[in-house]
Amino acid sequence: MSETPETVVLLADDGTVIGEAPKATVHTADTPLHLAFSCHVFDPQGRVLVTRRALSKKTWPGVWTNSFCGHPAPGEDTVEAIARRAERELGLALTDVRVALPDFRYRAIDASGVVENEVCPVYTARASDDPRPAADEVAEWAWLDPVELRSAVAAAPFAFSPWLGWQLAAWQGGYTAESTGS
Template sequence: MLVELVDEQGRAHGSLSVAAAHTAPGQLHRAFSVLLFDAVGRVLLQRRAAVKTRFPMLWTNTCCGHPEPGQAVVEAAAKRLQEELGVSAELSEVGAFTYQATDPGTGRVEFEYDHVVIGRLDDEVLHPNPDEVADTAWVRPDTLAQDVASEPGRYTPWLSGVLAVIAARG
């Protein structure tokens, strides 16, 4: 699979394999992070599967991934949501941020222009793909923000950026 390389403003300028983009020092590329809310405002988290090559077994947003070069972010996010959790939701993009982090266990690098995508999920049964997801949990956003600040090692390094984009919306 290819990822879309971007500049600091998110403008596309090429493509590269996922593996090459995540090899140190990393190449800035487009990604997305989905965060689903329920009717009472809780957010759906997933714990990444042990077989993941970057940040396995850490808690993170509902799902994430990379659009193919030229693919619309929301379209890619909807497809990935179905692949990882077996659900669909109406999604919308609410912002973006850039982050860079190295997985201490694998040496793989995340250097991503990350589009934050949100949606609402009501009364749908989750069907987590065990190759992607080890566990799921519904959490209050204020509790989550406190936990990420006090125990960052339990969470993926991009989750704080996702939460910051959400908080900035009000």
């Protein structure tokens, strides 16, 4: 039995829904604005999960990034989409899912010319287990102290996804499990 192809929600510049399209056809050199989400997962010790994108990923293969990202399906609640992707991508069940940066939006172009163009609210969540990632999604993972993550991104921004750096910069008052509400 094959999986149903993912569909993304297309957006107008003001954020209103204008349609949908297969995910496989959206990420190109002329990617339309679409809805996504980003999630930062914290463990009971307050460390944040970072993942290295699989080398087979279409965009930013092999770079380190936030815990995971995804796209809510048309009509799907974002928190439900986060739970679905956490299980599929990382083998994790999450608790305390909360929006942290509701208005985050970005556009970035990777080295191959593929554009990410997303309205991408950022969430935090908690997990009590280590991830068991899908090989087609994640090459490596690590739990890091949030201060260590900020230092690593500042020292070598090229090793991380651009959206991770922008998200960390957008957090006001620091980036810890407590300050992000997780």
